Amino acid sequence: MDLTYWMDVLKRLLETPSPTGYYVKMKPVIEELAAELGYIVTYDNRDTAYITVPGKDPSKTVCVGCHADTIGLMVRGINADGTIRTRPLGGLVYPNVEGENVTVHTRGGKTYSGMLVCAHHSPHAFEDARTMERNENTVFVLLDEPVRKPEDVRALGILNGDYISIDPRLTVTESGYLKSRFLDDKAAMACSFYALKHMKENGLTPQYNTVFAFPFYEEIGFGGIVVPPEISEYVAIDIAVLGPDAEGSEEKVSICAKDASMPYDYDLTGRLIDAAQRSGCDYAVDLYFRYGSDASQAIKGGNNVRAATFGMGVYSSHGVERAHRTGIENTVRLLLAYVLGV
Numbered sequence: 404m405d406l407t408y409w410m411d412v413l414k415r416l417l418e419t420p421s422p423t424g425y426y427v428k429m430k431p432v433i434e435e436l437a438a439e440l441g442y443i444v445t446y447d448n449r450d451t452a453y454i455t456v457p458g459k460d461p462s463k464t465v466c467v468g469c470h471a472d473t474i475g476l477m478v479r480g481i482n483a484d485g486t487i488r489t490r491p492l493g494g495l496v497y498p499n500v501e502g503e504n505v506t507v508h509t510r511g512g513k514t515y516s517g518m519l520v521c522a523h524h525s526p527h528a529f530e531d532a533r534t535m536e537r538n539e540n541t542v543f544v545l546l547d548e549p550v551r552k553p554e555d556v557r558a559l560g561i562l563n564g565d566y567i568s569i570d571p572r573l574t575v576t577e578s579g580y581l582k583s584r585f586l587d588d589k590a591a592m593a594c595s596f597y598a599l600k601h602m603k604e605n606g607l608t609p610q611y612n613t614v615f616a617f618p619f620y621e622e623i624g625f626g627g628i629v630v631p632p633e634i635s636e637y638v639a640i641d642i643a644v645l646g647p648d649a650e651g652s653e654e655k656v657s658i659c660a661k662d663a664s665m666p667y668d669y670d671l672t673g674r675l676i677d678a679a680q681r682s683g684c685d686y687a688v689d690l691y692f693r694y695g696s697d698a699s700q701a702i703k704g705g706n707n708v709r710a711a712t713f714g715m716g717v718y719s720s721h722g723v724e725r726a727h728r729t730g731i732e733n734t735v736r737l738l739l740a741y742v743l744g745v
Contacts, residue, residue: 404732409597410575412436416589420506420568422475423492423622426450427508429471433617436596440603449629451618454599458611465636466614466708467598467742468697469591470621473584474721476544476567478507481557485550486520486543489567493622498537499722504570505544511560517546519569572723579728580653586717586724591640592617594715594735598742610744618697627697628704636671637708638741639698640734642717642724644691651687651716653726656733658713661690662699668709675711675741682740684733687716713737 415436421429433452434444445453452471458464474493481487487507491497500519507515522541523529535541544567550556573583581590595615601607614634618626621641630637643649643657651657658675660667672688679686698710715730739745 404735406728406731408600409593409731409735412596413589413593414573416592417571417573417583417585420508420566421472421619422566422568423472423620425475425508425566425568426471426619429619433471440596440599442599447629447631449618449620451616451626451629453631454615456599456602456609456613456615458609458613460611463635464612464614464633466616466630466634466638467595467738468616468618468627468637468639469595470588470619470626470641470697471592471617472619472622472626473587473589474622475569476505478561478563478565478567480563481553482543483552485552485556486545487517487556487561488543489539491539494721496721497539497542500569501537501542506568507544507546507561508566508568509560510562510565513560515546515548515559515561517544519543520545580725581728582723582725584723586726587642587720588621588640590642590717590726590731591714591734594640594731594738597735598738601739607743609742613742616697621697621700624695625700625704627701630701630704630706630708635708637698637701637706637710638671638675639696639710639712640738641696641712641714642720643689643714644694644720645716645718649687649689651689652730653716653718654729654733655685655687655716656713656730656737657687657689657716658711659691659694659696660688662694662696662712663692664695665699665702667698667711671709671711675713675737678740679737682736682745684737685729686733686737
């Protein structure tokens, strides 16, 4: 499987900041990627992006959902020394982002770089620099601007409520590993575009009408909560959890049988397992303890759909995450097997 296109798409997605709820820069990229393949993008009132592909059997419509949002931060105040206090967006872990480069996005369209620093940032200056708890009250944004007081920061146009994105830092190794923030869920988005390209270039038609959805609120728990009424199945492609009791790995595609709140649909999950076997995927079936997806959110939203989820094994989720190209290949293979009904 040639993943050159997949990697190109992943890079474009990772370079585009999209902390949860901040869809301003990502929507044009999704539109460009779709247009390059001859597809159009539509939106609902929550700015979920949809690409619809007609199927052989129009009596049924299924959805493949990959969330376009990532964890991030938002400006909540300015300290006396000009550093910026934040609130987390999604499941951000402050010790994982200390020292990371960030960008502040103002509503006026300006961007400013900075870094996340602990209040007691240096062991040369602070006795408790190693032991101070890292949280939203001790980790601040240090702007790369000559600011010394709140008035200096406000003069730049930075206000409470401005979004802050984190540098993804993509690295690809010769052994096939990918290390980056936000593989959750931009690696899955790239899988969807790979599938769209593969079908277009090879004249392949989905078994049923298929909607590829890209929500912007998954990281805070309601990305897939609204589903177009014609959809009867919602399959989320999201990262697979690696940890205690997990049989999955970075080289496999994992099918989730149950997340933190519910078991996934028995029939649909069984069909994914059958598709993985038929298409020769190296796969695992696992339960995730602290996890939810757009598919389970679709159920919680009261939508009349069957729900399931699968994805590539990702190490160190919500930090600098790691995946492997073999796991990506298995995920793409299962996605195509599901959509094409082979």
